[in-house]
Amino acid sequence: MGILWSLARWLFGLLALFFVGYILAMSGYHSPPAASIARLAPDATPRTVMVIGATGALGRELVSVLRERGDNVVAMARASSDTAVIDGLGADKVVADALDAEQVMTAVGARPVDAIISALGTSATDLPERMNPIKAMIKGPPRMDPDKRPDFIGNRNVIEAARKHKIARFILVSVVGAGDSAEATPLAARKAHSAVVPLKTMAEDHLRGSGLQYTIIRPGGLGKQPATANAVLVEDPLAFSFISRSDLARLTVAALHDSTTVGKTYTAYDSDRRMLWQLFTAK
Structure with missing residues (x-):
């Protein structure tokens, strides 16, 4: 009995050590200087904004914040997407698969809009198999043809459509790890995100x-x-x-309505959520 108890304690300690290590490895370590904080002063002028990827978790938050603010929203989504939430928020809809350049060109030109926000990204339902977070950290994400991921091709199609239809203002929600932010990504997340980060950079x-x-x-x-x-x-x-989608949506909409953010690349930062466990608390 004593041997079994000792073994159980050893296993529990090993699991606890792994859990603590995972939390630390997945957490940030760099605190930004206060001087780099963007002092946003969004104007109050209502706009008509097209949200790309509007039925995703972030897209729905963006539509909600825009509508709450008084902006008109045109939501672009695939024909197979569930649009019940954005319908309830009063958004207009256009249908297009972001990977189809012709569909995107038609959809972007279907309504007169002042700006575009792209929240495009590979969703869990796009993957060929369910992603196991632990396995992904070790072996990387499930293999998938990059041409079937919207992270680059979809965004490229939308950007080109915006140029064609002379929609000058464009907000892109990317990811920490892209471009010159590669070293900011937690070590444990780098392998898991290895397929998508280069596409976001492109x-x-x-x-x-x-x-x-x-x-x-x-x-x-x-x-x-x-x-x-x-x-x-x-x-x-x-x-x-880490950051809640609600906070990210509000920052994104504020940046859209503040002309001083044009031509800039920002990190969305929440000092209350530097550690992974803080993502699962109310604050």
């Missing part, structure tokens, strides 16, 4: 060279917890924190 570069009035926003890990209202945008590529 999308950022394409947007910068497009001639559009762009703003790029890079969040770290996302959660569905309530907003802390303490999240900020920082011009620091080495910053990292």
Whole structure:
């Protein structure tokens, strides 16, 4: 009995050590200087905004914040997407698969809009198999043809459609790890995100060279917890924190309505959520 008890204690200690190590490895370590915080002063002028990826978790938050603010929203989604939430928020809809350049060109030109926010990204339902977080950290994500991921090709199609239809203002939600923020990604997450980060980098570069009035926003890990209202945008590529989608949506919409953010790349940073476990708390 004593041997079994000792073995159980040893196993429990090993699991606890692994859990603590995982939390630390998945957490940020760099605190951005206060001088790099963007002091957003969004104007009150209502706009008509097209949200790309509007039926995703972040897309729905963006539509909600825009509608709450008084903006008109045109939501682009695939024909197979569940649009019940955005329908209830009063958004207009256009149907297109972001991977189909012709469909995107038609959809983007279907309504007159002032700006585009792209929240495109590979969703769990796009993957060929369910992603196991632990396995992904060791072996990487499930293999998938990059041409079937919207992270670059989809965003490129939308950017080119915006240029064609002379929609000058464009906000791209990217990810920490893209471009010059590679070192900010938690070590344990780098393998898991190894397939998508290069595509996000390509999308950022394409947007910068497009001639559009762009703003790029890079969040770290996302959660569905309530907003802390303490999240900020920082011009620091080495910053990292977790952030709720609600906070990210509010920062993104504020940046859209603030002309001083044009031509800039920001990290979405929440000092209340630097550690992974804080993503699962109310604050």
